[in-house]
Amino acid sequence: MHELSIALSIVEMGIEESNKRGGAKVDAVHLKLGRLSGVVKDALLFSWEIACQGTTLESSRLEITEIPVVVHCENCKTDRTIAEINNFLCPVCNAPTPEVMQGRELEVTALEIIE
Amino acid sequence: MTQTRLVEVRQNVLKHNDVLARELRIRFQKAGVFVASFVSSPGSGKTAFLEKTLTKLRSQYRITALVGDLATANDAARLARAEVPVKQIVTGTICHLEAQMVSDSLQDWDLNELDCLFIENVGNLVCPSSYDLGEALRVVLMSTTEGEDKPLKYPTIFNTADVAVITKMDLAEAVEFDLKAAHASIQAVRPAMQVFEVSSKTGEGMDKWLEFLQAKFVDGQV
Structure with missing residues (x-):
């Protein structure tokens, strides 16, 4: 399971954006998650709360939009x-x-930032 | 009064790894090193297969191998029997290799002195699929003892690989392995993928695999 390290990377991106705005609190992070990304939605959500602890993202939501697989049919x-x-x-x-x-x-x- | 503002970001979560992998790929290309990575579940015969491959190629090419595991340097010791330079990456608790680990391991190797680098990933059919290592070829292995439907259960890793190798063909009959069903499973998750059937123990199928690999070196697909 590598979802915790993925969650930590997302939190890091959130902190970076929050720092640009004077440490503003992040209320939600919007994520596009492809079904072929190798990352499992439920495991990521499970890791989210832990990853956010003690940061400006604490108790934020992770809004995941699952992206279906689209292929090109030559025929x-x-x-x-x-x-x-x-x-x-x-x-x-x-x-x-x-x-x-x-x-x-x-x-x-996108991020939802509280101002 | 506080209000929530939506800020657009548009950033790949694995950007750091992807950027590093791209840099590695350029370095490999410039130095003329062909890099192949190997992924599979634990116990599918990656190390035996690599040992055989390295042994067969070492007289003609300057080859090295990097091998990732959570703990122990056992696999590096096994691969060293092929008498090529080998380095073990011990990942600790991390279940996959990342481009940074590959980059760090290469620090005291002169790429210009190499023709080929093999990277054996941590035995895991899930996590390695998300991480580009800068390789030119990703090989996924499955053994006859694992069952024909492995690709259907772990489609992502098979889909991100370039070729598949079915290992332990010498055991196929004993475990009543259905080769046709295995090929159908692979094609269902990655249509048109080239598949090799080998036994590292008996050497069956190794010639075809080595021929394919050597053609890659010659093609300059590095």
């Missing part, structure tokens, strides 16, 4: 969302779809 010449990450087949024509367009995200998009 249909279009992008398709796949439902399961262990079935890389076009849901329409059933062709194998190795090209991943979206779903590896692990990105902080």
Whole structure:
């Protein structure tokens, strides 16, 4: 499980932003989490409270938007969302779809800062 | 009166690792070193496979290996039997290698003196998938004793790898390993992935694997 170290990295980014604003309190962090990122949402949420302790992010929320996996189907010449990450087949024509367009995200998009 | 303000950030959480991995990749390319990393669950035969590979290639190429484990230098000692320079990275409680650990380990090695570097990751099919190490090739291993559906259970690591190796083929019959089902599992998580079937013990399939690897050196895909 590496979610605690991921949570600590996110907290560090939050602290950096908070420091830029004179140590303002961070109320929430918004995160995009791709289903192919290798990071598990529940484990990350579980680590969040511990990671925030004693920082300007204490008792903040971690708002996670899960990003589905989108692949490119060569056969249909279009992008398709796949439902399961262990079935890389076009849901329409059933062709194998190795090209991943979206779903590896692990990105902080915004912070809610109390002023 | 206090109010909450939304501040846009847009920053990759693993930016530090990604930046470092990119720098490493450029350094490897400039020095002409081909770098391959190996990931698998504990006990799948990574070290035996690497030992065999190193032994076969050492007369023709200048090869080294980095090996990551939570504790002990046992694997480095095993790989050293191949008579190539080996370094152990002991990660302590960390379940994967990061670009920083690779970078730190390279400090007293002159990359210009090398043709090839093998990095054996910590035995773990989950965490290493998120961390780029600057490698040119990521190899995922699964053994016949683990079951055919390993890729379906750990799709992310198989999806981030470039090639797969099925190890312990000498045990396939004894454990009634269904090779066809294994290939189907791999293709389901990473369509078109090249797969090698090997036995480090008997040497079965090693020639094909070594041929593939040597073509990579020649292609300059470093």
